[in-house]
Amino acid sequence: MVDFRIGNYLLKPFTIHTKELMEQYLQEVHSSLSDYSFAANFMWLANSSGFYTIVKDTFCLFILNGGELSMLLPPLGKKERINDAIIECFEVMNLNNSSKYLSRIDYVDEYYMTNFVENVEGQDIFEILENYLIEKKLADYVYNIDDLIELRGNGYHTKRTEINKFKKNYPGFTTELLDPAIHTEEIIELFNRWVINRMKYMPKVELDAFLDGINYERFAIKRILKYYQEMGLFGMILRIDDNVMGFTVGERTNETTATILIEKTEFDILGSAQFIFREFCKLLKEHYGSLYINAGDDMGFENLKKVKLSYRPAKLLPKYSIYQKN
Incomplete structure (x- = not known):
């Protein structure tokens, strides 16, 4: 990818070398959404064209899809600069796009969305609502980490049962910290098996969306493994009889x-998903001292929604998109 200019702004490719700059601006952002990190965006842009520029002293991340620009996050930076930057970012997108209706800002945290609606300089809330459409999208599932580790009470009875069955049926399991130099090939093999088996049981109504997203996930995993150290990630491997049967x-x-x-x-090893999830939460608490776990959103899949709700989230963090009306 190469730089390209829109109006007064030079958009530069979003690469691993952008990490330090983006994280400087992220220090001013107070959000628990999973999307507000360098790694979360860099991994999913492995098969897409990401660009960034600085607008009103905020970090602005764009994606170019079919020649049209949209934003993966609202401008990142000091709160008092974000609203003016949002308006100017729409102007940047409009200069590039074939229609202003294609210009949008995704994954807007509720706090920053509210701040935009209430505090744009020179406009009151009614004028803002005349010019912009704010749409509630997915939500992140956030849990008390101790709930996921202890699994106490009747609400977690099924989870405890599944984990106990896994430990009984696969006494040879082991866990270890993820090391891309050792585990990359086995992880890719596991992912390929998972895709084949998942498709066998995928509801037909979800199959198209699954196929659309699976290549993005494949490239994301490869990018995670390639830049694991540079992104500062932390992972775990589950082995059964010396074979990698899970990773996180x-x-x-x-x-x-x-x-x-x-x-x-591994798709057909019952209880392995519940087991690795709990064990990894233990490691995350020990490694980071975290009080909460954000498991991301459900991507609109009904089955994934049921699974994430079954773990009894402490809170749901909504995400919004901002569009222009006219």
Whole structure:
């Protein structure tokens, strides 16, 4: 990818070398959403064109898709600069896009969305609502980490049962910290098996969306493994009889919250997903001192939604998109 200019702004490719700059601006952002990190964006842009620029002293991350620009996050920086930057970012997108209706800002935290609606300089809330459409999208599932470790009470009875069955049926299991130099090939093999087996049981109504997203996930995993150390990630491997049957990767989101970026286990080993999830939460608490776990959103999949709700989230963190009306 190469730089390209839109109006007065030079958009530069979003690469591993952007990490330090983005994280400087993220220090001014107080959000527990899983999307507000360098790694969470860099991994998913492995098969896409990401660009960034600085607008009103805020860090602005764009994605170029089919020649059209949108934003993966609102401008990052000091709160008092964000609202003016949002308006100017729409102007940047409009200069590039074939229609202003294609210009949008995704993954807007509720706090910053509210701040935008209430405090844009020179406009009151009614004028803002005339010009912009704010749409509630998915939500992140956030849990008390001790709940996920202890699994106490009737609400977690099924989880405890599944874990106990796994430990009984697979007494030869071991866990170890993820090391890409050792585990990359086995992780890719596990992912390929998971895709094949998942498709066998995927509801037909979800199959198209699954296929659309699976290549992004494949490239994301490869990017995680390639830049694991540079991104400062933390992961765990599950082995059964010396074979990798599960892996998971997370990171520290803020002083109280850790996010699990990805998790995969062998499809037909019952209880392995529940087991690796709990064991990794133990490691995250020990490694980061986290009080909460953010497990991300459900991507609109009904089955994933049921699984995440079954762990009894302490809170749901909504995400919004901002569009222009006219």
